[in-house]
Amino acid sequence: MRNLLPLIWRKIPERYNLIGSRDEETGKEYFPQRKISPAVRRRGKLVDHPMPRDGTIYSYSLVHSAPTGFEVESPYFIAIIELSNGVRILSQLVDSPAERVKMGAKVKLVFRKIFEDEAEGAIAYGYKFKVVQ
Amino acid sequence: MTLKTGIMGYGTAVPRMRIRVEEIAKVWSKDGERIAAGINVKQKAVAAFDEDSCTLAVGAARIAVETAQIDAAKIGAVYVGSESKPYAVKPTASIVAEAIGASHELTAADLEFACKAGTAGMQVCMGLAGAGMIEYGVAIGSDTAQGKPGNALEYTAGSGAAAFVIGREDAKPIAVIDDTYSFTTDTPDFWRRQHQEFPSHAGRFTATPAYFRHVVSAAKGLLKKTNTTVEEYDYAVFHQPNGKFPLTAAKILGFPKEKVERGLITPIIGNTYSASSMIGLASVLDVAKPGEKIFVVSYGSGAGSDAFRITATDEIHAKGRRPERTVMELIESDTEYVDYATYAKHRRKIKSL
Numbered sequence: 470m471r472n473l474l475p476l477i478w479r480k481i482p483e484r485y486n487l488i489g490s491r492d493e494e495t496g497k498e499y500f501p502q503r504k505i506s507p508a509v510r511r512r513g514k515l516v517d518h519p520m521p522r523d524g525t526i527y528s529y530s531l532v533h534s535a536p537t538g539f540e541v542e543s544p545y546f547i548a549i550i551e552l553s554n555g556v557r558i559l560s561q562l563v564d565s566p567a568e569r570v571k572m573g574a575k576v577k578l579v580f581r582k583i584f585e586d587e588a589e590g591a592i593a594y595g596y597k598f599k600v601v602q
Numbered sequence: 603m604t605l606k607t608g609i610m611g612y613g614t615a616v617p618r619m620r621i622r623v624e625e626i627a628k629v630w631s632k633d634g635e636r637i638a639a640g641i642n643v644k645q646k647a648v649a650a651f652d653e654d655s656c657t658l659a660v661g662a663a664r665i666a667v668e669t670a671q672i673d674a675a676k677i678g679a680v681y682v683g684s685e686s687k688p689y690a691v692k693p694t695a696s697i698v699a700e701a702i703g704a705s706h707e708l709t710a711a712d713l714e715f716a717c718k719a720g721t722a723g724m725q726v727c728m729g730l731a732g733a734g735m736i737e738y739g740v741a742i743g744s745d746t747a748q749g750k751p752g753n754a755l756e757y758t759a760g761s762g763a764a765a766f767v768i769g770r771e772d773a774k775p776i777a778v779i780d781d782t783y784s785f786t787t788d789t790p791d792f793w794r795r796q797h798q799e800f801p802s803h804a805g806r807f808t809a810t811p812a813y814f815r816h817v818v819s820a821a822k823g824l825l826k827k828t829n830t831t832v833e834e835y836d837y838a839v840f841h842q843p844n845g846k847f848p849l850t851a852a853k854i855l856g857f858p859k860e861k862v863e864r865g866l867i868t869p870i871i872g873n874t875y876s877a878s879s880m881i882g883l884a885s886v887l888d889v890a891k892p893g894e895k896i897f898v899v900s901y902g903s904g905a906g907s908d909a910f911r912i913t914a915t916d917e918i919h920a921k922g923r924r925p926e927r928t929v930m931e932l933i934e935s936d937t938e939y940v941d942y943a944t945y946a947k948h949r950r951k952i953k954s955l
Contacts, residue, residue, distance in 0.1 A: 580660040
């Protein structure tokens with residue numbers, strides 16, 4: 470057990486419900502959450518804000534050489550998803566045959582297991598995306 | 603005296619992968635065609651590496667809350683019934699509650715009663731909502747059932763989830779739960795001991811003294827309690843450990859096959875344990891018309907059955923009150939057939955995984 474609990478627990482709002490930030494002054498939305506509003510380079514009026522759960526593939530890659538914990542899943546797709554509000558996020562793609570993984574393909578959010586802290590530790594759940602037909 | 607409750611919304615989740623009974627039989631040098639015909643199961647749904655009873659429960663619950671058209675903050679209880687929990691100790695229900703955006707002012711717990719813990723959760727929600735202790739409750743049945751390689755259970759042990767949001771009758775449910783009746787005895791026909799990876803079962807003993815005794819007793823008990831006859835129901839849904847038992851139970855009770863077929867799901871996704879009769883009910887709600895009556899009997903080994911009399915309301919035709927895709931559409935579209943090796947990898951039946 471590598472004791473990844475702080476990393477797992479703190480990210481629950483982001484990973485479960487795509488809670489990002491919205492600057493009430495500029496109307497801009499961000500994911501992951503921000504402490505400083507990037508556009509105005511000051512604190513701004515940042516509030517928690519859920520991101521939309523659909524978007525399109527902006528770019529993607531097929532991972533053959535996976536990091537620790539993901540070896541048995543390879544090869545798998547990771548993609549930069551452009552959400553319908555314009556925010557781009559990095560996510561794993563699942564349930565999507567290779568011929569459907571294309572730039573511009575429509576995707577929607579699914580709830581999946583992301584990793585396990587070995588056999589005894591906590592399980593990290595969260596978002597992944599799948600290509601919709 | 604509690605008030606009547608009903609189903610506000612429902613949702614299901616079934617993994618994308620399928621394995622055919624014949625593919626499993628091939629590995630064990632058995633006659634797959636004969637087995638498939640014998641149990642009336644063609645194939646089963648296989649959960650992927652990154653799916654478990656928790657992810658399936660969340661998938662189903664999100665759709666259920668959406669179709670219920672309620673404020674998730676008003677959910678006062680979440681119960682997840684499962685016999686394949688990702689954690690032995692740590693509730694799945696709290697993960698689901700967080701993932702559906704419920705408030706933190708709620709009660710939650712996981713329930714276990716082999717294949718009927720999901721319907722037990724429905725009864726708990728009925729009681730809490732009917733008594734005014736909560737406004738809405740979410741009851742989920744979810745399993746990634748385990749079958750020991752080579753065992754008869756391996757042909758049927760499938761994966762899936764169904765979720766129901768329960769609220770009071772005056773909250774405009776899509777179907778009213780008119781009544782419920784349960785029958786429980788101590789009958790050890792199927793179990794999994796602590797720390798064991800796979801369940802054990804008592805072979806033929808699982809039929810007459812177990813499944814049929816409890817299903818038929820609960821069914822007859824509900825008919826007597828509600829003073830109704832089988833002719834008054836438009837649909838009947840029974841727990842489906844295989845594709846044959848529910849049809850036999852229907853025959854014993856006098857339900858014609860046509861009333862059972864819509865809710866018979868196991869032949870195409872396998873036995874989804876806690877979700878089995880609940881996915882069947884969801885499939886019936888997909889097509890039910892206002893006023894139609896549904897008869898549901900779950901079964902959990904160990905052993906017991908919960909029976910429900912449900913009547914669809916006018917709300918069932920309201921916009922967005924049913925999932926975008928019916929259970930049949932969900933099951934039949936976008937599937938991928940896998941071989942035994944791929945199945946063994948994803949279900950972690952290879953020891954090094």
